[in-house]
Amino acid sequence: MAKYDRAVSDPLFDLDGRVAVVTGGMGQLGAAVAVGLAERGMRVAILDVETEPRAGSPGIATAVDEGTVRVHACDVTDRGALEAALALVEVDYGVPHVLVNAAAIDAPPDAPAAEVGPFEDVPLDSLERVVHVNVTGVVVCCQVIGGAMARAGRGSIVNVGSVYGLLSPDQGLYDFRREAGETFFKPVAYSVSKSALLNLTRYLATYWGGSGVRVNTLTPHGIENAQPEPFVEAFAARSPLGRLMDVSEALGAVVFLASDASSYVTGANLVVDGGWSAW
Numbered sequence: 327m328a329k330y331d332r333a334v335s336d337p338l339f340d341l342d343g344r345v346a347v348v349t350g351g352m353g354q355l356g357a358a359v360a361v362g363l364a365e366r367g368m369r370v371a372i373l374d375v376e377t378e379p380r381a382g383s384p385g386i387a388t389a390v391d392e393g394t395v396r397v398h399a400c401d402v403t404d405r406g407a408l409e410a411a412l413a414l415v416e417v418d419y420g421v422p423h424v425l426v427n428a429a430a431i432d433a434p435p436d437a438p439a440a441e442v443g444p445f446e447d448v449p450l451d452s453l454e455r456v457v458h459v460n461v462t463g464v465v466v467c468c469q470v471i472g473g474a475m476a477r478a479g480r481g482s483i484v485n486v487g488s489v490y491g492l493l494s495p496d497q498g499l500y501d502f503r504r505e506a507g508e509t510f511f512k513p514v515a516y517s518v519s520k521s522a523l524l525n526l527t528r529y530l531a532t533y534w535g536g537s538g539v540r541v542n543t544l545t546p547h548g549i550e551n552a553q554p555e556p557f558v559e560a561f562a563a564r565s566p567l568g569r570l571m572d573v574s575e576a577l578g579a580v581v582f583l584a585s586d587a588s589s590y591v592t593g594a595n596l597v598v599d600g601g602w603s604a605w
């Protein structure tokens with residue numbers, strides 16, 4: 327047999343037969359993670375308020391059709407709904423081994439002007455709405471699903487943060503919107519919410535350290551998603567790798583954090599940002 331004529335398989339990264347819950351799994355990153363984990367033999371349940379695959383997401387549509395990924399309608403801020411979804415997952419598959427908290431909201435490109443206006447005037451209800459989903463939602467998922475993992479004595483939680491929770495947004499990326507006459511600032515709510523996850527991760531890593539549940543943050547940045555060309559160019563000019571990230575490039579980090587390859591890694595923040603935070 328030639329040395330490299332078969333796929334590399336390493337038991338360190340083996341996830342076959344284990345159970346994953348991916349919140350926000352109908353979204354761009356969550357769908358790529360859900361499909362990627364299912365392709366590695368995991369039994370995957372998505373919890374999302376959306377239950378229909380998005381147009382242009384053929385991988386998740388096929389995985390849902392073929393039943394390799396199951397979708398549960400569930401709001402991550404609703405503890406009763408989460409408990410009901412977990413009960414169904416446990417009947418289907420057993421106690422989850424992996425929880426990826428990817429559900430989140432941000433101000434959409436067509437957000438009301440006040441929400442993306444000057445910091446001094448940002449309406450507090452928009453901040454509270456974002457924090458409710460992005461922070462409270464992750465806390466409740468960790469309570470319900472992480473709690474079940476802790477009772478089972480094993481598990482790995484991946485909280486999906488953002489470079490905007492680690493560093494301030496570079497408002498210069500959005501100059502093109504201001505040059506077009508808009509008042510636009512990347513709002514503070516998303517940054518505040520994502521930075522909270524860094525310490526939620528550290529808190530839970532220590533809290534569950536003796537229960538066999540590891541908790542880490544994954545910090546991606548700049549996933550390519552048909553953004554306007556001036557944004558893509560401004561991003562590339564600031565990125566050490568000179569480009570946005572393909573969504574598939576998050577998967578390796580999730581597989582590492584989910585698998586026994588990271589058995590001594592907890593409370594950490596794995597930054598997948600093309601070097602953005604390196605200068």
Ligand SMILES: NC(=O)c1ccc[n+]([C@@H]2O[C@H](COP(=O)([O-])OP(=O)(O)OC[C@H]3O[C@@H](n4cnc5c(N)ncnc54)[C@H](O)[C@@H]3O)[C@@H](O)[C@H]2O)c1
Pocket residue numbers: 349350351352353354355356373374375376400401402403427428429430431459463486487488489545546547548549550
């Ligand atoms: N896209 C990026 O460039 C980028 C960069 C850094 C970090 N992230 C993070 O990655 C994660 C996924 O981002 P994405 O770009 O795929 O976003 P997305 O909007 O495509 O997906 C988010 C998903 O979360 C779901 N969701 C929202 N509120 C929910 C709720 N209350 N309960 C259950 N589900 C809910 C949505 O229905 C959607 O399917 C988020 O945590 C985001 O902050 C994204």
